[in-house]
Amino acid sequence: MKVKKVTIIVHVIAWFVALMWILPFMGVFMASIRPYSEIIRGWWNFSSFNPTFNNFVGAWSHRDFPLSQGVLNSLIVAVPSTFIPLFVGALAGYSFARFSFPIKNYIFLTVVLLMALPQQSVAIPLFQMMMKFGLVDNFLSLILVHSAWGLPWIILFMRNFFSALPVEVEEAARVDGASYFKIFYKIVLPMSLPALASVSVLQFMWVWNDLFLALIFIYSDSMKLATQRLLYIGRTGPYHLDWSILSAASIIVMIAPVLMFVLLQKYYIKGMVGWTIKG
Amino acid sequence: MIILVLFPILNTIYISFLSSKGEFVGLDNYADVMESKDIFDLEGFPKRPPLGAFIHNMIWIFIHLPLSIVSGLILAIILRDVKGSSVVKTLVFLGMVTPMVVGGLLIRYTFEKDVGIVNGLLSFVGLGNLARSWTAYPDTALFALIFGSVWLWTGFSMILYSAGLATIPKDYYEAAKIDGAGVFKTFFRITLPLLRPITVTVVTMTILYELKIFDVVLVATYGGPGKASSVLAFQMWLYAFMYFQFNRAAVVASLLTVLTTIVTIPMIRFVVKR
Numbered sequence: 001m002k003v004k005k006v007t008i009i010v011h012v013i014a015w016f017v018a019l020m021w022i023l024p025f026m027g028v029f030m031a032s033i034r035p036y037s038e039i040i041r042g043w044w045n046f047s048s049f050n051p052t053f054n055n056f057v058g059a060w061s062h063r064d065f066p067l068s069q070g071v072l073n074s075l076i077v078a079v080p081s082t083f084i085p086l087f088v089g090a091l092a093g094y095s096f097a098r099f100s101f102p103i104k105n106y107i108f109l110t111v112v113l114l115m116a117l118p119q120q121s122v123a124i125p126l127f128q129m130m131m132k133f134g135l136v137d138n139f140l141s142l143i144l145v146h147s148a149w150g151l152p153w154i155i156l157f158m159r160n161f162f163s164a165l166p167v168e169v170e171e172a173a174r175v176d177g178a179s180y181f182k183i184f185y186k187i188v189l190p191m192s193l194p195a196l197a198s199v200s201v202l203q204f205m206w207v208w209n210d211l212f213l214a215l216i217f218i219y220s221d222s223m224k225l226a227t228q229r230l231l232y233i234g235r236t237g238p239y240h241l242d243w244s245i246l247s248a249a250s251i252i253v254m255i256a257p258v259l260m261f262v263l264l265q266k267y268y269i270k271g272m273v274g275w276t277i278k279g
Numbered sequence: 280m281i282i283l284v285l286f287p288i289l290n291t292i293y294i295s296f297l298s299s300k301g302e303f304v305g306l307d308n309y310a311d312v313m314e315s316k317d318i319f320d321l322e323g324f325p326k327r328p329p330l331g332a333f334i335h336n337m338i339w340i341f342i343h344l345p346l347s348i349v350s351g352l353i354l355a356i357i358l359r360d361v362k363g364s365s366v367v368k369t370l371v372f373l374g375m376v377t378p379m380v381v382g383g384l385l386i387r388y389t390f391e392k393d394v395g396i397v398n399g400l401l402s403f404v405g406l407g408n409l410a411r412s413w414t415a416y417p418d419t420a421l422f423a424l425i426f427g428s429v430w431l432w433t434g435f436s437m438i439l440y441s442a443g444l445a446t447i448p449k450d451y452y453e454a455a456k457i458d459g460a461g462v463f464k465t466f467f468r469i470t471l472p473l474l475r476p477i478t479v480t481v482v483t484m485t486i487l488y489e490l491k492i493f494d495v496v497l498v499a500t501y502g503g504p505g506k507a508s509s510v511l512a513f514q515m516w517l518y519a520f521m522y523f524q525f526n527r528a529a530v531v532a533s534l535l536t537v538l539t540t541i542v543t544i545p546m547i548r549f550v551v552k553r
Contacts, residue, residue: 007360014357018367021430023396024389025373031394042399109547114284116483116543118491120515121536122287124294124525129287148283209378211494212512216520227380231498241387243394250381261376262369268376272435273442 031247032056039244055248062233062245067252070226074256077139077214077225078207081146082200085154088147090196093158094184098167111152119149119212127216141217146210150203157271161195162188198271201264205257226253288536295529312530317506317514327418328507332514333534339425339510340489346429348481351436355444356470358437368441372434379431379494386427387414387499417507420500424508428495432488436481443477444470476549483546490538511535 030043033051059067096107126145127136135141165188173183189196214225224232230253234246261268298304312318320331328335354371358364374382389395390413398410413423447470455465471478493512496502502509502517509517511531519528 010357011361014354014361014364014367017354018370022370022373024385024430027388027396028385031388039394042394042396044396044399110285112547113540113543116487116539117288118487118493118512118535118539120491120493120512120532121291121539122284123291123515124519124529124532125287125290126283127519128525145283152284205376209380211378211380211497212516215516227378227494230380230384243388243391246384247388250384254377254381257376257378258373261372265369269438269442272438 028247028250031243032251034244036242036244055244056252058245059233059249059252062229062249065221065224065229065232067226067229067233067249069222070224070229071252071256073139073223074208074226077142077146078204080143081150081207082204084143084147085150085203086196086199089151089154089199090158090189090192091184092151092155094162094188096155096159097162097165098170108156111156114152115156123212123216130217136217137219137223139218139223142213145213145217146207149213150206154199154203157199158192158195161192165191194267194270197264198267201260201268202271205260205268208257229253291529292533292536294526295533297526299524299526308526308530312527315527317509318511318531318534320506328421329417329505329509332506332509332511332531335421335508335510336490336492338421339428339492340486342422342425343429343432343489344482344485346426347432347485348436348478350429351433351481352440352474354433354437355440356466358441359444368434368437371437374431375434375438377431380498382427382431383424383495383498386424386430386495389427390414390423414500414508415504417504420504420508424495424499427499428489428492431495432485435488436485439477439481440474443474447473479546479549483542486542487539490535490542511538 027043031039032055033053034043035050035052035054038048038050039045061068126141130136130138130141135144169187170183173187178186209227211227214228218224218228230246230249233249234242234244236242295308296303296305298307316322316329316331318331318333320329321334330338358367361367377385390397392398392410392412395412397413398407401407401409411419413419451469451473452465455469460468491512492510493516496508496510496513497516500508502513511534515528515531515535518524518531
């Protein structure tokens with residue numbers, strides 16, 4: 001079979017683009033495994049090459065802002081902030097899909113609008129509210145706000161998913177005398193595991209990656225989340241950054257979302273596409 | 280949800296009309312913010328940045344929107360028939376799953392003098408005298424961030440367009456081929472019109488991203504040097520949580536609320552119509 005010239009060109013372009021695209025990531029990786037003195041003339045410079053693990057150790061057990069604590073804090077926030085809205089959103093989405101309300105369309109419109117707003121639109125009243133309840137510098141405030149903030153799109157996503165499920169099975173169960181809740185837990189939930197996976201992957205990543213809400217709610221050093229600590233690690237002076245230790249820290253912070261994406265890509269893309277297009 | 284989302288939005292708008300002592304002062308805060316040059320700084324226009332956070336956001340949209348969407352679409356089309364395209368897609372999409380803080384650090388690192396690859400490539404093609412820390416100068420900081428954010432965001436339009444392309448039946452293209460339509464005619468008459476719903480979504484989400492941009496600016500330039508790369512979301516945070524001027528910050532937040540709402544309405548109408 002003759003390979004067309006166009007095909008070859010397209011392949012070359014595609015792989016060239018991919019290479020260019022990951023250059024910055026390669027830079028971070030190379031910087032993280034080499035001492036800073038080696039990369040000040042560029043990480044692509046290999047006149048001396050002494051791979052080391054010290055940068056990772058340095059970032060993980062940093063004197064003032066250890067990332068070990070940051071990763072733990074981020075997990076304490078991200079896990080409940082994923083499962084609370086997942087649970088509530090699945091229930092609400094199910095009722096939106098199966099029962100009809102007269103104002104359903106308006107709720108839908110509100111939900112879409114809420115999804116579009118920046119967190120800056122709610123930051124001040126939320127801060128004042130949490131201040132009043134003594135929840136500033138408390139993970140609970142972050143968990144509450146992240147859960148509420150994630151709910152609109154989770155409800156929408158789950159509603160779309162449940163609407164596409166065949167109702168016959170549920171009706172058959174109802175004829176056999178099963179209650180609504182029993183139907184939901186025994187039949188609907190097991191069928192919706194892929195959708196729930198998509199939702200959890202996206203929601204977890206958003207919470208993990210968030211910086212803004214963490215900045216406004218968490219102030220004491222020991223409680224700072226992983227993303228916040230990147231603002232302190234590797235600062236050797238007002239204008240000088242130690243890119244080696246900072247790169248290692250960056251990799252530690254991004255490893256969770258990147259691994260999740262690579263392993264659960266199918267669910268991630270489904271969530272992304274469903275969240276934006278089918279809405 | 281109503282307590283934690285809906286009420287705060289309205290309350291923010293209310294706060295923007297109050298003085299710091301809680302009295303109703305009408306548009307005073309708005310006038311105050313406009314005079315401060317933080318949002319609009321057009322004295323002596325045209326000039327280089329700082330031009331004010333709002334104008335910076337507009338420049339961001341003006342450059343970032345066409346670049347990221349067109350490159351995402353081109354990549355989606357090219358990668359449709361490439362072997363190993365899923366690997367390429369994954370690599371391009373990495374920018375989307377990376378935390379934006381890390382994204383900002385990566386941009387700064389990539390554009391930094393000596394250690395950054397951009398300057399390395401410049402000297403490689405013989406333009407070494409241009410090498411500098413691009414994010415550290417007022418006339419280039421904003422643009423370095425914008426191009427960096429194109430790099431981070433292109434994966435989004437690529438993935439959505441790829442999903443959209445997969446839904447177009449192959450017969451359409453065969454029919455067009457039989458009718459003698461060329462590559463460009465096929466693209467403009469078949470591919471583009473059929474991708475319209477996706478384009479509406481991608482454009483909307485991309486403008487929202489450009490309006491909400493925050494982490495990248497904070498970590499890469501801190502809005503500087505001298506406000507030259509400040510944006511609305513960042514300015515809001517500075518007012519509220521660095522200077523504790525909640526009423527001023529509420530003005531910027533309300534502006535963001537209005538802008539994002541305006542941007543979202545066409546998408547909602549489009550979805551509802553279908």
